[in-house]
Amino acid sequence: MPARIGKPAGGAANPDGDNNIRTPDATMAFADLTTDYKGAKGAIFRLALATGIRTVLTAGFYRFWMKTRMRRYYWSAIRPGGMPLEYVGRPTEKLLGFLTAVVFLAFYIGIVNLILMFFSFSLFEGNTPAYAVSVVGITPLIFFAQYRARRYVLARTRWRGIRFGLEPGVAGFVWRSLLHWGLTVLTAGLYWPVKTYWLEKYRTDRTFYGEQRMHQGGSWRMLIKPMLHLYLSAALLAGTIGMLIATEDPRFAPLIFIAVPWFFFGLAAWKAGSFRALTNTKTIGEARLKASPRTGRIVGIYAGGWAAMGGIFIAAGIGVSILFGIIFAATGFALENIDEDGYLTTLGNLPAFVPILFGIITYFAIFIFWGVLKEVFITLPVAQHFAETTEIENPQALLGIKQRARDEFAEAEGFADALPLGDAF
Amino acid sequence: MTDIYGAAPAVEEPEDKAVYADYVDGTDPVMHRVSLELSRSHLNIIMPDGERILWPLDEVRALKDQAYSDGVVLAQGFDDMARLKVDNPFVAKELRAVAPRLNRAQPVTNWGRIGAWASGAVASVALIIFVLVPIMADQLATYLPPEGEQALGDATFEQIRGALGRENAAVRLCEDSDGLAAIDAMVDRLAPDDDLPYPVRIAVLDHELVNAFALPGGRVILFRGLIDEAENPEEVASILAHEIGHVVNRDPTRDALRSAGSIGVLGLLFGDFAGGTVVLMLANQLINAKYSQAAETGADDYAHDLMRDAGLDPAALGTIFQRLMDEYGDAEGIAAHFASHPQMIRRIESAQAASEGGEYGLPVITEAQWQDMRSMCGDSHAEQDAPEDDENGGGRIERRVDEPDAGRGGGTLGGEN
Numbered sequence: 001m002p003a004r005i006g007k008p009a010g011g012a013a014n015p016d017g018d019n020n021i022r023t024p025d026a027t028m029a030f031a032d033l034t035t036d037y038k039g040a041k042g043a044i045f046r047l048a049l050a051t052g053i054r055t056v057l058t059a060g061f062y063r064f065w066m067k068t069r070m071r072r073y074y075w076s077a078i079r080p081g082g083m084p085l086e087y088v089g090r091p092t093e094k095l096l097g098f099l100t101a102v103v104f105l106a107f108y109i110g111i112v113n114l115i116l117m118f119f120s121f122s123l124f125e126g127n128t129p130a131y132a133v134s135v136v137g138i139t140p141l142i143f144f145a146q147y148r149a150r151r152y153v154l155a156r157t158r159w160r161g162i163r164f165g166l167e168p169g170v171a172g173f174v175w176r177s178l179l180h181w182g183l184t185v186l187t188a189g190l191y192w193p194v195k196t197y198w199l200e201k202y203r204t205d206r207t208f209y210g211e212q213r214m215h216q217g218g219s220w221r222m223l224i225k226p227m228l229h230l231y232l233s234a235a236l237l238a239g240t241i242g243m244l245i246a247t248e249d250p251r252f253a254p255l256i257f258i259a260v261p262w263f264f265f266g267l268a269a270w271k272a273g274s275f276r277a278l279t280n281t282k283t284i285g286e287a288r289l290k291a292s293p294r295t296g297r298i299v300g301i302y303a304g305g306w307a308a309m310g311g312i313f314i315a316a317g318i319g320v321s322i323l324f325g326i327i328f329a330a331t332g333f334a335l336e337n338i339d340e341d342g343y344l345t346t347l348g349n350l351p352a353f354v355p356i357l358f359g360i361i362t363y364f365a366i367f368i369f370w371g372v373l374k375e376v377f378i379t380l381p382v383a384q385h386f387a388e389t390t391e392i393e394n395p396q397a398l399l400g401i402k403q404r405a406r407d408e409f410a411e412a413e414g415f416a417d418a419l420p421l422g423d424a425f
Numbered sequence: 426m427t428d429i430y431g432a433a434p435a436v437e438e439p440e441d442k443a444v445y446a447d448y449v450d451g452t453d454p455v456m457h458r459v460s461l462e463l464s465r466s467h468l469n470i471i472m473p474d475g476e477r478i479l480w481p482l483d484e485v486r487a488l489k490d491q492a493y494s495d496g497v498v499l500a501q502g503f504d505d506m507a508r509l510k511v512d513n514p515f516v517a518k519e520l521r522a523v524a525p526r527l528n529r530a531q532p533v534t535n536w537g538r539i540g541a542w543a544s545g546a547v548a549s550v551a552l553i554i555f556v557l558v559p560i561m562a563d564q565l566a567t568y569l570p571p572e573g574e575q576a577l578g579d580a581t582f583e584q585i586r587g588a589l590g591r592e593n594a595a596v597r598l599c600e601d602s603d604g605l606a607a608i609d610a611m612v613d614r615l616a617p618d619d620d621l622p623y624p625v626r627i628a629v630l631d632h633e634l635v636n637a638f639a640l641p642g643g644r645v646i647l648f649r650g651l652i653d654e655a656e657n658p659e660e661v662a663s664i665l666a667h668e669i670g671h672v673v674n675r676d677p678t679r680d681a682l683r684s685a686g687s688i689g690v691l692g693l694l695f696g697d698f699a700g701g702t703v704v705l706m707l708a709n710q711l712i713n714a715k716y717s718q719a720a721e722t723g724a725d726d727y728a729h730d731l732m733r734d735a736g737l738d739p740a741a742l743g744t745i746f747q748r749l750m751d752e753y754g755d756a757e758g759i760a761a762h763f764a765s766h767p768q769m770i771r772r773i774e775s776a777q778a779a780s781e782g783g784e785y786g787l788p789v790i791t792e793a794q795w796q797d798m799r800s801m802c803g804d805s806h807a808e809q810d811a812p813e814d815d816e817n818g819g820g821r822i823e824r825r826v827d828e829p830d831a832g833r834g835g836g837t838l839g840g841e842n
Contacts, residue, residue: 072491161506
């Protein structure tokens with residue numbers, strides 16, 4: 001074993017290499033624990049690109065590895081009190097869970113969809129009712145998958161070597177979700193904050209850090225204020241459209257240009273405000289969480305992020321156009337060389353698969369790059385902002401917590417993988 | 426005490442400074458500030474109370490895909506819950522150099538179980554897609570009330586007209602009354618009524634595609650290009666008989682029901698990763714192709730019988746296919762598996778086989794009726810032949826018919842493939 005001679009003094013011997021300076025015998029700082037964020041745009045770009053390409057090349061089967069590796073990165077970037085979160089989920093358990101879910105879901109989706117389609121054609125002479133019923137029929141499964149996925153992810157997350165966990169309780173979550181979402185739809189969204197609070201409370205109250213149960217305090221009323229901008233802008237938007245239809249007076253039209261940006265601002269305000277309100281009322285035993293994300297920063301991240309992504313795509317589009325311009329110029333481009341179906345006959349001596357191959361590569365390249373840029377310009381900065389504005393108050397209360405047993409959970413998040421939930425993590 | 430020492434020949438001792446790291450033992454969240462020492466074979470973790478924890482260097486591994494890559498988070502093996510966080514880049518670098526198996530991947534021990542579930546998943550999906558869904562679709566298709574089928578066919582018909590049209594104008598219907606009368610005469614001569622679950626409704630679209638297809642509910646669509654391509658009315662009649670065969674067998678309805686079942690299942694398999702839709706469509710096409718090739722053969726057989734019973738030569742189906750194959754070629758190799766239609770050469774052979782031994786007399790419609798049919802879309806088009814652009818190699822692709830909507834159209838003539 002080639003053990004090496006000691007480092008020269010200097011860097012290696014600097015005990016203050018991190019920003020939590022403690023004496024060697026202090027086990028924990030007694031001040032509030034702030035959260036560092038170590039994620040970097042370049043690193044997430046490389047990771048997302050490499051895993052995204054592999055996922056496409058394997059017809060989607062690398063996605064279990066991609067998800068695992070991305071989570072490892074995002075988790076480890078968040079360092080409350082200087083210690084990174086650790087994601088210990090494994091790709092193969094996700095694959096196994098997915099296969100399990102497929103066995104059950106294939107039957108349900110295949111046969112049930114077919115029967116629904118039959119009744120839809122027979123009774124309603126169209127396929128729309130079938131799709132509608134099919135969506136409704138799959139809704140409980142989606143809530144089921146959400147809770148199970150949350151349980152899996154928490155069971156595979158550690159901080160300071162201690163596991164998180166979520167108590168079994170999926171049935172209660174499914175019927176509550178159906179009830180609260182139903183009321184949200186019936187009230188045209190007015191009920192949204194109440195739904196958000198109760199579903200969050202259900203999950204938080206069953207969440208554990210080690211053997212310590214978490215608690216969601218507060219009440220749904222605290223989510224009304226973060227929702228105000230959304231309520232008012234949606235009302236303005238609906239009112240304006242209503243007036244435009246009723247009076248056909250174009251003078252109402254400019255209100256749209258106030259209502260739509262206001263609505264987007266409202267989304268950011270809700271994101272920041274609801275996170276702040278819900279986090280500030282969460283407790284882990286005697287320890288409390290405190291969050292102070294800012295609406296303005298969220299608006300800035302989204303506006304800047306979309307602008308950057310749009311700019312990069314436009315620049316890439318211009319680049320490709322120039323490249324094509326050169327190719328066309330070299331091959332003798334002229335309008336009369338385009339036949340009536342838009343095919344350039346001067347390229348006709350190319351084998352037919354060349355344009356097809358080019359089209360396929362472009363199609364996948366756009367998908368991959370869009371996903372990668374979203375990680376870089378939206379997901380990572382948002383995660384960073386939420387992490388850096390969250391701290392743990394009274395952290396010494398955590399010290400007595402004991403490790404919890406491993407939650408084997410063989411199905412992992414298979415149902416969430418199989419159903420198109422479109423969740424970020 | 427040195428920070429890091431080894432067994433190699435001693436050199437000048439560096440300054441006596443300790444190296445610190447953060448350690449958690451996996452039983453409680455207490456973070457210990459520990460100092461590190463390195464021996465020939467072990468990493469020594471020295472707790473604040475002086476207790477030493479020894480990690481064999483060849484068992485030390487680093488957590489992967491970590492955000493702070495200048496530092497390192499270490500563990501011993503894969504089962505131990507303890508973690509050692511080293512943020513100091515110099516120390517991390519040093520440790521990376523001395524731990525030989527730092528970046529090894531966790532061995533996968535349950536490939537057997539994964540394999541078993543994978544086989545189970547494949548088997549259950551195959552059972553559903555290839556057995557259950559087709560059987561149920563076949564059964565249910567016969568129970569569908571005709572009104573439901575007709576509504577479905579009408580909706581699809583309008584979609585196809587829109588999709589083939591240009592600049593927001595749907596493809597024009599050819600509604601010349603003499604031409605329609607000629608088609609009616611042709612159907613009367615074929616006399617398929619005894620077999621039909623509902624009356625067949627024929628429309629001619631003013632489009633240069635050389636194709637025809639059947640939609641649910643008895644709708645049959647002929648393209649002007651097909652009538653132009655035919656050299657005699659018997660060839661058009663043979664195509665019509667083929668499409669009526671689809672209507673009799675209710676193939677388009679079966680297709681629609683089967684797709685409803687199988688697309689959702691395939692969606693499960695490929696998930697919503699970037700571009701999954703393309704893979705999904707390809708897989709669906711591959712599955713549909715198997716069934717639709719069988720449906721085409723069935724429709725061909727029906728057409729042969731119908732023609733013979735009407736005193737018409739079934740070989741007409743072969744002659745028009747032969748011409749199409751000479752012009753556009755046939756799908757071979759891998760493409761043949763994706764093609765929704767059987768290979769042309771076999772269809773031609775079976776048409777000729779069906780023709781043998783029969784006696785065929787009267788033409789299907791009169792010469793005057795045939796001229797009415799050929800001019801029913803207006804004279805301007807009649808002179809214009811299908812574009813002869815095969816020599817540029819792009820001909821097959823440009824002229825390929827889009828499947829009207831993954832299975833819902835069903836039963837095309839398939840001259841292109």
